[in-house]
Structure formats: C-alpha cells, structure tokens
Amino acid sequence: MTNLTAGPVPQHVAIIMDGNGRWAKARGLPRTMGHRKGVEAVRETVRTAASAGIQYLTLYAFSSENWRRPESEVTDLMGLLKMFIRRDLAELHKENVRIRIIGDKVQLRSDLLPLLLEAEETTRGNTGITLVIAFNYGSRDEITRAVQRLASDVANGLLAPHQITAEHLSATLDTQGIPDPDLVIRTSGEERLSNFLLWQSAYSELMFLPDFWPDFSRETFLKALESYACRDRRFGGVDETTRAVGSV
Template sequence: MILSRSRASRKPAPDAAGEGGQGAPPRHVAIIMDGNGRWAKARRLPRLAGHRAGAEAVRRTLRAAAKLGIECVTLYAFSSENWKRPEQEIADLTGLMKQFLRSELDEIHAANIRLKIIGDHHAFEPEAARMVDAAVEKTAENTGSTLVVALNYGAQDELARAMRTLGERIRAGTLEPAGVTPALIAAELDTANLPPLDLLIRTSGEQRLSNFLLWQVAYAELYFTETLWPDFDEAALAQAVASFGKRERRYGGL
C-alpha cells in the first residue's frame, strides 16, 4: 500500500498558520521531481526508463511521507512549459500517468487519502483527463492525508487567473480595490484550503523554482539535493525533513 491508513504515529503538527516549534514536522511538503532524464542518460537508457523509475520514486516517497506524518504532499508532475517537449515524451508521460492511476488508485482510496489536482489537467488527451476526474471524485470525501498533483500547472498562470477573478469582482462592484488582501488572493489560488506550504524540495541539484508555487513559497523552507529523482527514497525524504526541523522559522520576526 502506498500510504498507511493509520495516523496514530503522527507527530504533533504545527497550527493552522503553518507554524510550529523548532523540530516539528512539516504539514505540507512540495517536491519538484527533477532528474529523470539525467538518471536515464547516465545509464544509457531511454528517457522513458527514467520516467518509469521516477514513478517508483513517487511510490517510495508517499510511503515515507506517511511514516513521517506529513499531512499533505504536492508533486510537480507536469508543468505548463512541459508541452514544449517532444510529442513522444508527452505521450509516454501521459501513459505513465494513466498506468499509475490504474495500479494505485484503489490503494490510495483505501488509505483514506484525498487526491487533488492543481493546474488544468483537461489539456491532456480525453481518456487521461477522464481518469483524473474519476480519481478526484472517488477520493473527494476521504479525510486522511492529501496528495496534490500539479498537472499542466504554472504558478504565473495561477496568479493571473486569480487576478482576473478578483478583477471581475471589482468590475462588478462586489469588491473594492482596497479590499484585495493576501488572504483574498490565496483564497483564489489552486491551493486554497490546503495547509500552508512548509517545505519545498527540489532534486537533481538545480536551485530554482521553475514557475512552481511562487505565491505559496513565500515563507516555505527550501531544500535542494543533488539526488536525482529516481534515486530519491525514504532516507532522502527523512534527511530533508530533519533539515527542516533544525531551522528556525521567524516569519519576519526576531
């Protein structure tokens, strides 16, 4: 099973503001899963082999997250810029997504996990989009942890959509410009109603956000590792969480 149903072993979680004492585990961890192609190239394998190995890393990481008591995991699976890749690679990634849903959805549901999608997954071919919709609907009432998958997601587009929504409310006269607050903006984002982002991990040694959760990362801790995503495992996640636990989060205070 990907994630355990039991939550009894969870350590005390930070409060609703995403804060918590030093050493407290993160409630919400996001991961930029980078390095599948380099992993495959180093082994003289096709890129698809790297993506398949990356899917196995997802399974390992979700199991590890459950053991560590992480409430919400967000995975950057396909960015809005990834459409620039070759058509065959996009087809391969779409096929892996469908295969993952076929093989793992029942266990995700049995573990009481809610699946949430951020971005616009309806840009994928119809069968894949329908499978994602069905998976979200099937798990919608689950009350355990949350698995968020970013599909055709770009943070700048997310912010632009939020601004358009608020702009329409201003034009309609239901909102004054002075009433636009950070909380109001956050409520219009794809991540509304999720715990605040505590920790963002990027694998493969790259140190940039790549248009991922630009608003949400404002006070998140950043963790970069040289480990390629297919090699990421329970020990790697535990190391990232341990690093998080040693940091003092002051949110601009002393």
C-alpha cells in the same frame, strides 16, 4: 510513525521531482525509463510522507511548459499518469489518501481530465494525507487566472479594488484550502523554483538535493525531514531566545 529527529514535522511538503532524464542518460537508458523509475519513487515518497505524519504532499508532476518537450516523451508521460491513476487509485483510496489536482484543467486533453476528476471524487471523503498533484501547472498562470477572477468580481460590482487582500488572492488560487508549504524540496541539484508555488512558497524552507528523482529514497526523504527539524523558522521576525546584541 517513523523515528524522526526530535523537532517539528512539516505539515506540508512540496517536491519538484527533477532529474528523470539525466538519471536515464547517466545509465545509457532512454529518458522514458527515467520517468518509469520516477513513478516508483513517487509511490515510496507518498508512503514515507504518510508514515511521517505529513498532512499534505504536493508533487510537481507536469508543468504547463512541459508540453514543449518532444511529442514522444509527452505521450509517454501521459501514459504513465494514466497508468498511475488506474493502478494506484484503489490502493491510495484504501490507504485513506485524498487526492487534489491543481493546474489548468480547461486546457487538458479530453482523455486525461475524466481520470483526474475521478481520482479527486473517489478520494474526496478520505481523511488521511492529502496528495496534491500539480499537473499542467504553472504558478504564473495560476496567479494570472486568480487575478482575472478577482477583476471579474470587481467589474461585476461584487468587490471593490481596495477590498482585495492577500487573503482574497490566496483563496482564489488553485491551492484554496491547502496550507502553504513548510518545506519545498527540489532534486537533481538545480537550485530554482521553476514556476512552482511562487505565491505559496513566500516563507517556505527550501532544500536542494543532488539526487536525481528516481534515486529519491525513503532514507533521503527522512534525512531531509531531519534537516528541516533543525531549522529556525521566523517568518520575518526574530527568535528572542537566540537574538544577539546588535543583531538584526
């Protein structure tokens, strides 16, 4: 375990890994070099999260909108994902990491899906940190698919409309069985969620960092966790120990 500032460690951290292209551009390098450097940051982040006692780490690897990028860049990203799985799967498995994939798998290319399913199946019995990879993922699409499944249950007489609850919807999302993120981090200075875990992040702490993703180091991550430990999470309620007279 690492030495963290006294306070709670988040059970689940989700990260929007942003800024690979701008990192490369600032150095006069092709965007592909930024993505390659970003893979190194992924490896370091997984190790840091595990050593800090985080139980779930979700990484926004490829959004359903990223297919709109230039074909050469998409091809390189797909190649990096394949390389990451082939090179790192054995080590992750050895380190007791469990891998979960969220996103629309139906629309995935045939050469990618078997690799992703293999990563999930190989590590299914592991009991260490769960690494959730959001690939071909978009939160609006995820919620739409969940609503369609619930509507199908209603149409087939398995569920009445008035019986549908927030818990029903949560259990139908890609993240079924995964706790909502305590902390959502976005790198590169952008301050938006960009269609990432919109339902699940209703009460998450948000943190927007100026660092481009390839510069996201162990030290940066630990400072973010220290900052999180100082926050007061009330989930819509109040902390009676600090509530001032007349406050709301």
